[in-house]
Amino acid sequence: MHDMRNNPTSAVIVIGNEILSGRTQDVNIQFLARRLGDMGLPLREVRVIPDIFDTIVNTVNDVRARFDLVFTTGGIGPTHDDITSEAVAAAFGVPWEPHPEAWARLLHLLGEEKFNKARQRMATMPRGARLIENAISVAPGFAIGNVHVMAGVPRIMQSMFDHLAPSLPSGRPIFSRAVHAAGAMEGNIAEGLEAIQQRFPELDLGSYPYYRAGGTGVTLVAKGTDHERLDAALAEMTALFDSFGYEAVAGEPGH
């Protein structure tokens, strides 16, 4: 039986003071979490860190040693606080220097006058970086080793990930099943759910209370790579709700 714990693992580093100050609501984590899960590259950890050189260096080195794939978002623009690229070079101990292809492309697209010192930063990368294209901005992201450096603006990041995805390894895709019941209380079903988890050790069972205008309830979710086992777990979770007189409804609750 395949176990999703054998899949390659991913981590995301969100680089940017705007998330930590609360100015910006991050949406990159959820996008990457879903896409990586679909590809069988489950996201196992996220770090959100400020635009501080040593913090980026230390975080990149810590995370790239512990996970198979690392994705960073943010800090690759032309302004003084865009220091991700230089910090990643330092993390890998390689020179930060003009990337021949990126440099030639930006010079060609922008012309000499517009390709000023600030924009030249966007074509300066760790030696050996592989470019990550995108359909929106002229400036590419890049990969070095297992670290993939992408923009922070969601539209650009998403385009970079689309370009990057075919070159990534892939694991067994992770599927999920959900069942919910209005009025259900976690404290009642917890013991039965734990027993189901023990019978399906290769699945990841989660219990999520919800609080909505239409009332409260609980959603149970099973995640794993084997459709038959997921269906079997779903049947047991549904029966668990039934045993307490809760009306079980397949799927997530509507809005």
Place this chain on the structure above:
Amino acid sequence: MHDMRNNPTSAVIVIGNEILSGRTQDVNIQFLARRLGDMGLPLREVRVIPDIFDTIVNTVNDVRARFDLVFTTGGIGPTHDDITSEAVAAAFGVPWEPHPEAWARLLHLLGEEKFNKARQRMATMPRGARLIENAISVAPGFAIGNVHVMAGVPRIMQSMFDHLAPSLPSGRPIFSRAVHAAGAMEGNIAEGLEAIQQRFPELDLGSYPYYRAGGTGVTLVAKGTDHERLDAALAEMTALFDSFGYEAVAGEPGH
């Protein structure tokens, strides 16, 4: 001149597979980022980690040593995947045992039959834990040392933070000024912005391109604790936009 870098620092640990799988869009980070910033307790790092015992223990111990205040969200319910409380006890090297006040309260509110083994977990805490109340659920959060353990459900977490806030230390509140200009390009203003940052080393200047239906542009944001310095930086950022013929408008762009 007061420097916001002298403020106490905060970190948040988001505990929960539902964020890492992409099932749930996190909203707790932004809530805490804003509130902590307003209190002068700037958020300096976020970790999002799964419901894995050793991961929680190691992350709590790493983060509590590096930041003045730590806030966790998630994993304090009654189900098998709610292991935050036990892991925090292990991180502090103290017994995980019935908390006399929480235990008595849940027993009183729920009655003996409903206060089953699963719900008893919610009244079991690291020895010496201080309760964190909330207005919505019967189960409290708790604090031990500099670590504050809160629910993952946003409404409950927010209520816990409201109850907790008066007991927290506070630093100099962090204020911000913003100015934006439609059509502005980061690559043009980057050099001038860096020069302003150098004249205001105690402020944190950020540049954020935006892409909206109404067009693209750039927002410049200054953060700091001193209103006069912020106003002075705002004037210089506005003049910078003007110098490139961009029409500067105070504040963040509308939607």
